[in-house]
Amino acid sequence: MGSRQAAPRTVLAVDAGKSNVRAAVFVSAEPDGPEPEPATGALPVQAVQAARSVRGVTLAGGPPNLVAPGGVAEVWAVLEEAWRGLAADVTRVDAVAVGLTGVRGPSPQAAELARLLRAATGAAHAIVCCDVLTGYLGALGARPGAVVAAGTGAVALGVPDDGPYAFVDGWGYLLGDGASSYTLGRRGLTAALRDADGRGPATALAARLAEHYGGPEDAVRAVYGSANPPRDIAAFATDVLGAAEAGDEVAAALVHRTVTELAELAAAALRRERGAGPVPVSWHGSLFLADELVLRPFLAELAERVPDAVPVPPAGDGLDGARTLAAPPPAAAPLLDRLLDHRPDDPHGDR
Incomplete structure (x- = not known):
């Protein structure tokens, strides 16, 4: 597993369920602070929906199935618009975590989506995982x-x-x-x-x-x-x-x-x-x-x-869980090691 790096200072967290998509940027008060505070509010669902209609995405609520034909491009259109709604207030992003409906485990589509997230945000690390996992972490913790x-x-x-x-x-x-x-x-x-x-x-x-x-x-x-x-x-x-x-x-x-x-x-x-x-x-x-x-x-x-x-x-919801996944406190490492096939500090282990 290797030595742990300092927790990211700024993280992008996304909760993309079947009915809506929420995104927020969290900034830690200290370079290695494990509990980032929100830099902006969650992107309103209505803004994401309007963006979908402009960009030709068919679903007005949650994103399409990632593994369906053309799914990566359609999901990325949603996430890219969400990121654009937040990027003006953010100078850097260290890590991204997305809880996405329909993702049950590692797949080439999830890896490609994580690559697109890193390229767009400049983040060194990105995780795309099941929204059930981020919901679990938000509700019960690690x-x-x-x-x-x-x-x-x-x-x-x-x-x-x-x-x-x-x-x-x-x-x-x-x-x-x-x-x-x-x-x-x-x-x-x-x-x-x-x-x-x-x-x-x-x-x-x-x-x-x-x-x-x-x-x-x-x-x-x-x-x-x-x-x-x-x-x-x-x-x-x-x-x-x-x-x-x-x-x-x-x-x-x-x-x-x-x-x-x-x-x-x-x-x-x-x-x-x-x-x-x-x-x-x-x-x-x-x-x-x-x-x-x-x-x-x-x-x-x-x-x-x-x-x-x-x-x-x-204690919280899927957005809080995505934040935890992007910048996990040290105590969460043992459980996350079992829940994920990679560590958040492994840029090649995108899920």
């Missing part, structure tokens, strides 16, 4: 445990005291993401359409679909004509949660199913992680903002499934 992420997608990461870490789900909207806003929104739309057809029980979701889209035919056109169906379908999860809170039984059953699947995710990650004694578990993502409907029932069900799980409220 220590063993488990973190459940539930936004447009859904995934859990279990990190043991030693040995390999394990993802649970995170297979994307076609094959997985069962406990996500996307799945909750899709199930809500299906329930509303079944009500409209006379095939299912009456539900307030039918009226919410009409408010959201205009009617069943409008909803179908909007979904199938969308440039980003997962993001747009996930937006209906807010309507499902609202209907459940208002007492709709169909919506409440859908939310309960999601909570059960979230607890299953966490329990599976903890089984992979399990050592002796209590294990910290944290969470992040838009679904957990529904405190009474999602977070509290999730914690209660998790306590029944895994009594020695210790809930730890998230």
Whole structure:
């Protein structure tokens, strides 16, 4: 592994999930300071979206899949515009870390994206990794445990005291993401359409679909004509949660199913992680903002499934995790050695 270099003074951190992209530059007060402070605020999502339309990027929310045909160029167009929105306030960047949706491990595409980041920013070191990892570091920090992420997608990461870490789900909207806003929104739309057809029980979701889209035919056109169906379908999860809170039984059953699947995710990650004694578990993502409907029932069900799980409220988010990855404190080195196939101070180990 070699001797560690001084922590970078200035780092660019990017959190690129399925629904939005955020970027910020952090500057350390000391040349070897491990905890940089923000030099600028996170680039507004709206600015990135406008840049995408100008540059011809099709997705209005999160970046496209990196490994899809042309994926590197499209993702780079998004990140380059984000960097341009910050570069005027920055004289130097020592390191870059990007948590990117859809990256499960090392790939030529991730290596090429890291090379482009180094060339554009002048940074000596760049890391492109899974946004699940940066979300984990932001929520729980560099220590063993488990973190459940539930936004447009859904995934859990279990990190043991030693040995390999394990993802649970995170297979994307076609094959997985069962406990996500996307799945909750899709199930809500299906329930509303079944009500409209006379095939299912009456539900307030039918009226919410009409408010959201205009009617069943409008909803179908909007979904199938969308440039980003997962993001747009996930937006209906807010309507499902609202209907459940208002007492709709169909919506409440859908939310309960999601909570059960979230607890299953966490329990599976903890089984992979399990050592002796209590294990910290944290969470992040838009679904957990529904405190009474999602977070509290999730914690209660998790306590029944895994009594020695210790809930730890998230300390930060994916942007904080990317900052940690770009400029890790010395104490984080052992865990990061296991989470990454390279060190942040290895310019040839881009992931």
